[in-house]
Amino acid sequence: MYEQEITRRHRTAFVIAIDQSQSMLEELQFDGRKMSKAAAVAEVTNNLLNELIMRARRDDGIRDYYDIALIGYAGNEVTPLIDLKRVFVPVGELELYAPAIARVSTERVLPDGSPSICIEECPLWVAPRAEGDTPMYEALLYVRDMVDAWCRKPQNIDSFPPVVFNITDGEASDCDERELLDVANRIKSLETSDGNVLLINIHISSNPLVRSVIFPTVEEADTENRYARILAEASSIMPEPFNELIRMQRGDFCPPPYYGMSYNASIAELITMLNIGSRSVTDMR
Secondary structure, eight states: OOOOOBOSSSOEEEEEEEEOSGGGGOEEEETTEEEEHHHHHHHHHHHHHHHHHHHHEETTEEOOOEEEEEEEEETTEEEESSOTTOSOEEGGGGGGGOSEEEEEEEEEEOTTSOEEEEEEEEEEOOOOOOOSOOOHHHHHHHHHHHHHHHHHSGGGTTSOOOEEEEEESSOOSSOOHHHHHHHHHHHHTOEETTEEOEEEEEEEOSOTTSOOEESOBHHHHSOSOHHHHHHHHHSOBOOGGGHHHHHHHHTSOOOSOBBSEEEEEOHHHHHHHHHHHHSOSSOBO
């Protein structure tokens, strides 16, 4: 299980669901800068999408190793953020849907050791947004239906299963604990022949006083914090092929299994969660 090689014939899929509710206006420190949670999450998500494009780039162009879906939820809306007519976009087409382009300064080291500043164009798919309530139940129900349709396609039946990231800073406004766990379990029950869909829940916070938890063990997830426990129970147990990456990031020897969740995660930890969750565990050919 979770061993299928990712190829253009057997592509996989990534879904990123972003909480865009009013509370995302709260400010935090990100990379030495003060900005809203909404702005920080937008920047990290855009960077991840650019990285996914780079991973798929070969000499003959960008190969369609995976489909990507990006949705936002706020108020009473769940909205596709890439293409309003279809939720999944092949990675080879992703750049076509970027509504804006930013010029980014990148410092590189030349062969002689001297620094060089390069100006690169970076597509932007996500703009900061923060308004209304948090319709997380409706968002996850939407994700469940779209991922189910993807898994049922004949060309995807034997693929490495989709990975779903749910990025939020608060509790759902449209459901209770039981309903949230129910819709999360429905997502996790979806499968290809290579394994069940992975649901990774990521909570971000600007509160430095609350201990952060990233890829917790079963014992760590059994915490007095009710919402952290709910997030853990709603998340997937990470498959064995991811364990070494997770151990390296945690920097300790706590044995698996690990939950695919984080609570009170810093932006640096958010980047880690996205990178580990989206990293192919097999070579892409």
